[in-house]
Amino acid sequence: MGVHSFLVFDRKGKTMFAKRYGKADAESISDEAQLEEQRKLVFGMLFSLREVIASLSPSEETALHTVQTGASTIHNYETNSGMRVAVYMTPNPMAPPSEGDTICKSLEHIYKELWVQCVIRSPLYRPTEGNINATNFEQKLDDYLVAQPWFR
């Protein structure tokens, strides 16, 4: 139950930040290269879905919020500058149906407050290299997520 992983992608598909939560032995893939492949696949899926939506949808809105499968859900927040914040989780079956909205709002808050404050404003951050470890983003993110009721 709860959050499995948290990912941040940039415009080009590079994984800016990725963190796995939950029990490590529940993860079947532990090899670094395979993990990288998995993340690329996630980005590819989000990207392709956005293209599909753009062609299907009559309006201008192309934001993808949630992808729900039998086992788990991916919540996604995109910006105009191409950054995507995605959280992969198994929702609590007792959760109210509006939980998706709160999670989307949380992702928005994470982008607006935490990412911009910690990463964009940090002098050690380069958009092309993406050295997030030099900032205190991870620390702030953990503090924030632990305080959320849907995170377990």
Place this chain on the structure above:
Amino acid sequence: MASAAASSTSAVAGGSNKGAAIATGSALWNRVPKANAELFALTYGALVTEVLRDFGDDINAVNEQLDKMGHSMGVRCVDEYLAKLSTAAPPCSKFLDTAEVLAKSAFKMFLGITADVVIHEGTEGKEDSYSLIMTDNPLAIFVELPDQYQSPAGEGQPLLEYNSLYCGLIRGALEMLNMRVECKFVKSTLRGDDVNEIKVALKEVVAEGAGAEYQEE
């Protein structure tokens, strides 16, 4: 911290798009933390002096360096701007929309001034360039350019473009929105013109695509 010199030009609210951008600009201006305008201008002046000292007589390199600094600033400013927007609606996806947003909303938020927009008639009726007209320039409030930089020493001598930072900024910001533009500072009050004018021309709309890591082998 004194609030930056906010000389608001008379904002003509024609059309709903303009009105919305102006309103957003004022709202954003109220929400951001302010810094001292004189400190800002003097720091930039010191920076330009340093760059001049580093590159000596190579004015082109100086301009390029200032432009590069502006570019890396612009790349970050976009996210900052998008984060501060309280409405979720995407502000601009087409090139001409960026004109209004830049002039009224973004300039107001970061610099405390607004600019006017003049859209140029392009070839074949395609409008792909506009000019931002600023009456005052917060970067250059105490600046006087010495004579050697005011007018070219001879034919083909490059001019020091003190305000290259703006050009790089706009270029970097629009690049993050998939638009490759070319920016030029056409008129400058430092050189005796009555207004500052930045010309922004769209070169191409970069297709939204995945980076090199995703190319098919």
